[in-house]
Amino acid sequence: MTDGLAQIANGDRRGQAKGLADQVTDQVGQIILGKVTEIKLAFACLLARGHLLIEDVPGVGKTLLARSLAIALGLDYRRIQFTSDMLPADIIGVSVFEQNTAQFRFHKGPLFTELVLADEINRATPKAQSALLEAMGEQQVTVDGQTYALPNPFFVIATQNPTHQIGTFPLPESQLDRFLMRIRLGYPPEALERILLSGDDRRDMLDDLTPVLASRDLLELQAAAKHVHISAAILDYTQALIRFTRESPELEVGLSPRGAVDLIAAARCWAMINGHAGVHPEDIKVVFGPVAGHRLQTRHDAHHTAPNIAAFVLDAVPVP
Amino acid sequence: MTTQHTAADRRTETPDESTGQLLWLVFAVLVAGSPHLLDLHPWVPVTVLAITGWRIIAALKRWRLPSIWIRAPLTLLGFLGVLFSYRQISGLGAGSALLLIMVSMKLLETRGHRDRAVVVFICYFLLFAAFLREQAIWSAGYLMAGVLITTAALYQTARVGTVVPAPRAMQMAFRLVLQALPLMLLLFFLFPRVPGPFWSLPTASGRATAGLTNEMTPGDITELARSNQVAFRVRFDDAAPAPAELYWRGPVLTNFNGRTWTMQAVEARSELLERAPAAGAAYDYELTLEPHRRRWLLALETPATWTARFATLSSAYQLVNTTPVDRRMSYRGRSYLGQSLPAPSNGYQRARMRIIPAGTNPRSAAFARDLRARSTDDRAYLNRIWMHFRQQAFYYTLTPPLLGTHSVDEFLFDTRRGFCGHFASAFALLARAAGIPARIVTGYQGGEKNPLGNYWIVRQSDAHAWVEVLLDDQWVRYDPTAAVAPERIEFGFDAAMDPRALSGSGLLGRHSILNRLALSWDAVNAGWNRWVLSFGPDAQATMMSFVGIRNPSSRYLVVAMAISITILLVIIGLLQRYFGHPRQDALQIGYQKLCARAARAGRARRPNEAPEEYCAALCILRPDLATDIRRLFESYVRLRYDGPVDTHRTREFGRAVRRFRPRSAPT
Structure with a gap:
């Protein structure tokens, strides 16, 4: 197995990783126009088992990028919209007392997904933010002394608005450090924006996307990167x-x-x-x-x- | 997120030089310029300070630098300004003024590393030129510090973007200078020397000089400044004579016009006297004379031999140099204490030394005639005058009253206050009035012994005047000051002025801590003069003879210098190879060669450029070479980054680079 992985990186099959990456970029690139570098960076970030922070003004396609990546990579995807009245339990899940068994049972929150989109993470209070960030560091959550493993692979793509906008809690440096990369999308080039304006709704186009990878492939690529x-x-x-x-x-x-x-x-x-x-x-x-x-x-x-x-x-x- | 900026974008984003680098440059300019600033026309320092000040503010406030249309007239104006105020462009004053103006103008256009390097190198030159102004040891220390600071500025400005903290830059500069030290010593010892220091530029004339002059008018002086400036230093080979015996012979004044004594024009060599046979105790010494811009040299009475190359002994037994002493010179001498001087053989000379202008100082003349009539012979008469000075109420003072036309009359009979010049003048006049040939000898009396260096310091305040009288065909020394203030002769100048100094205590006394410190400092200075500044051809020859080479020629020295510098560099190279950073590998050398050749074809690689970026830029510049360039760069990147070291393919790469000979860029 290890030899095979080494081959992906070094040997004749080196082109394979590049080919897969190009396919992913192609797929996502159909939705997000003119952002090849950013898409590839996002993909590289996930391959390095890192979490990604996308910082930009609303409406440039942050959410769309996360969703299309999830589809192209064949990952479960869930979105958590962060708000200022959010509590950690809303993210992680909650233990509920069940009358018939007379026991507490843990109801998993939206965090238990392969790819989590933490939308507008800086709208939540630091308390809610930290619940997420703990999960990002350990790839597990602890509730009432009980530890629950998060799925593997597990990625967080967080988006945030520029910090000077109203109603935001800026992430402290220590928490920023948990993100492997921070990227910005920016406006699309004018010619491509014209295609965007004249073409179909991007959200509908998501349905046409086909997964390029299975999540097993992703794990293999992650391992191969180490070689x-x-x-x-x-x-x-x-x-x-x-x-x-x-x-x-x-x-x-x-x-x-x-x-x-x-x-x-x-x-x-x-x-x-x-x-x-x-x-x-x-x-x-x-x-x-x-x-x-x-x-x-x-x-x-x-x-x-x-x-x-x-x-x-x-x-x-x-x-x- | 776009990371692939074009090169042009980056240049505008980050300023090419940080404010820190500019401050270092300005600092270096001011440090290197300040030894010159005070000696120049006042408009030069004002301009330099104004321009540098403006430049700093401009950097802080991010103003635009002036365009060529402003800089060019300013430069021309500076040049003309120097030309008009100095009437020349070369020479120390004009040269340093021009350099300073230009270097400050250069600060207005420091755009790249090259400009900054130019400023730094001018700073080095300014520091070197400052040594022409002042060669004292403190000055050498300052200039050494200046070299360190300038080197630190060079280090700082050669960096891209930012400066390192000052202590680290200074540490680096110190290391660099230290590495240059062996080379410096080699050059110092082996560089062929010309007689005299090679920095003997004509210095500014008309500078006030302290010390002896070729004339003396005691009546005009109301206050004699006490100058502690060193006149010369003397090192006796064996024991020194007693302080009271230390008469340092200088200008001899023979012409008298009633008020002023002046030096006789120096005779031609043919008129020189035969030397007197040696008699009395011999003393050998080495005398280092500070420059005084006059032609005479000083010697212990009575001089017999000397090693000063261009000096002759005049008929008045005065050592005269052919040229003014405008740099420190040192010579050896031998003198015989108690040897009398031979009298002039011709009657004309004798007659001259009896002249008193008619009608001057009538009271003195009458007094002399009266006293001579009551004396048995000349010697008894002179002793009577001596006793007169001793017994009457004469006072030794440095602030004598002003005297009128008949100055000796007024001094002898009215004021009775004066210093050595007054007493010598009156004594000589009284002798002449009685028909005895007499002249005044000026020079120095005494000196201060520096026990730390075992030598004597003679200062300007030790200047003295005494009288020589012709008795029985021999010159006899009379020092009338000794009659009035014997402590001046016995214990020196300070004792005459301040009795407390004799007690040997007190902060300012002769044996106080302050004085000891001053003496130590003087010893250091004397060593500096002797071993560094006076390191001429003779000292060089002496040093070479220690290693067994006698009288090396200049050519020999140059060859020796070249050989030893080569050996030194080889040693440094070997040391660096074994103890320094690891040597660059073959791949790195090949890549550097590739970049050098590519630079000829297109443009040079910027240090921050990755191989792929550079390759892409080159391919755009030279589409004709694109295939070769891409192939070479790709194989370099593959060898360097894609796997372990591959010696065989590295060698192949090296060969491929050598085969790559692009024609230079089509214009």
């Missing part, structure tokens, strides 16, 4: 980037070791779905922004936004 080669040169480059974020006087905090591990994991998956046998500097550069952007903070945030911080760091560090 993507990491050379000494790429470790040098990664460490140079990390060192720079920690030493630069422009930045408030540098990248944590967890952030660094996540960076390598994400770069491996990105390399795999692009058909590389090893991680190339370019792979690091592409995933650096989504992985590190939300974990870094400038000293004077006035003129550096997240992609700018990443670009600033990538500009400053030479590639060996």
